[in-house]
Amino acid sequence: MIQLQVPATSANLGAGFDALGLALQYYNYVSMEESDQIEISSSDGTPIPTDEKNLIYISAKDLFEVCGKKLTGLKLIQTNQIPMTRGLGSSSACIVAGLVGANTLLGNPLGTDDLVDLAAQIEGHPDNTAPALLGGIVTAVFDGRRVHWVKQEVYTKLRFVAMIPDFELKTEKARACLPSEVSHKDAVYNLSRAALFSASLLTGKFENLRTATHDKLHQPYRMALIPRAREVFDIAYAHGAYAVYISGAGPTLMAIVDEENTYFAGKMRFSLDNAGMKGWQVHDLKIDNTGCVLL
Numbered sequence: 001m002i003q004l005q006v007p008a009t010s011a012n013l014g015a016g017f018d019a020l021g022l023a024l025q026y027y028n029y030v031s032m033e034e035s036d037q038i039e040i041s042s043s044d045g046t047p048i049p050t051d052e053k054n055l056i057y058i059s060a061k062d063l064f065e066v067c068g069k070k071l072t073g074l075k076l077i078q079t080n081q082i083p084m085t086r087g088l089g090s091s092s093a094c095i096v097a098g099l100v101g102a103n104t105l106l107g108n109p110l111g112t113d114d115l116v117d118l119a120a121q122i123e124g125h126p127d128n129t130a131p132a133l134l135g136g137i138v139t140a141v142f143d144g145r146r147v148h149w150v151k152q153e154v155y156t157k158l159r160f161v162a163m164i165p166d167f168e169l170k171t172e173k174a175r176a177c178l179p180s181e182v183s184h185k186d187a188v189y190n191l192s193r194a195a196l197f198s199a200s201l202l203t204g205k206f207e208n209l210r211t212a213t214h215d216k217l218h219q220p221y222r223m224a225l226i227p228r229a230r231e232v233f234d235i236a237y238a239h240g241a242y243a244v245y246i247s248g249a250g251p252t253l254m255a256i257v258d259e260e261n262t263y264f265a266g267k268m269r270f271s272l273d274n275a276g277m278k279g280w281q282v283h284d285l286k287i288d289n290t291g292c293v294l295l
């Protein structure tokens with residue numbers, strides 16, 4: 001039986017809608033072996049599909065088909081830390097686990113580029129799948145078939161503090177609220193900030209991150225779907241965050257914090273409790289530079 005570790009991811013990073021994402025040291029684990037039937041279970045009681053609708057199974061089956069093989073069944077044991085439908089890449093983690101696991105079972109017929117492409121084809125965009133597979137911060141363009149990408153390892157003194165609400169927000173709903181067209185002015189607003197984000201992160205110009213995470217393509221629309229989000233942004237900035245943004249499609253809000261701001265997560269916890277938001281989780285995370293690995 002093979003065992004995989006797949007990281008959570010935070011996509012968009014503010015202005016880089018469907019283009020930027022990074023991996024975090026917060027993991028799901030999957031044990032996988034070929035079987036003549038489908039046997040899927042959770043080691044931690046997380047409710048997961050245990051039939052052919054399971055996303056790890058679907059992705060593994062896709063890879064087998066691409067390689068001209070038939071998958072008769074799979075034994076899967078999932079251990080899930082990444083909360084589902086919260087904007088931390090839980091579905092991308094399943095897709096990547098299914099693809100990397102199946103590729104391993106077949107003796108690695110597909111290379112990294114093929115896996116990046118296949119993962120984006122299944123998910124529809126590459127900004128969670130690519131960093132889940134590769135680690136680091138990934139800049140990616142999906143042309144509908146192939147992903148043109150750059151992975152950069154990040155060794156900064158930054159921490160990413162995830163404020164995770166106690167309600168779900170499905171990506172389909174969070175995408176359905178977006179406008180189908182934007183103005184030329186808003187396009188320039190976003191592309192300049194997305195470019196500024198990765199350059200500033202990688203060169204240590206952290207004072208740019210607040211401006212770089214502002215956007216006009218998705219966050220203004222999604223804020224309405226996340227009750228009290230504006231308040232959490234304000235509290236995080238009051239506690240010294242460099243930047244705050246909606247992680248992926250939300251509802252998780254992510255604060256980028258200097259590691260010398262030692263008590264940020266504790267202060268957020270205290271402030272959220274005092275504001276009656278005890279149900280929100282606060283996770284203090286670092287960037288993962290390795291992506292999906294076999295253990």
Ligand code: HSE
Nearest residue numbers: 011017018171248249
């Ligand atoms: N870029 C995607 C979105 C990430 O914001 O909808 C969520 O899958």
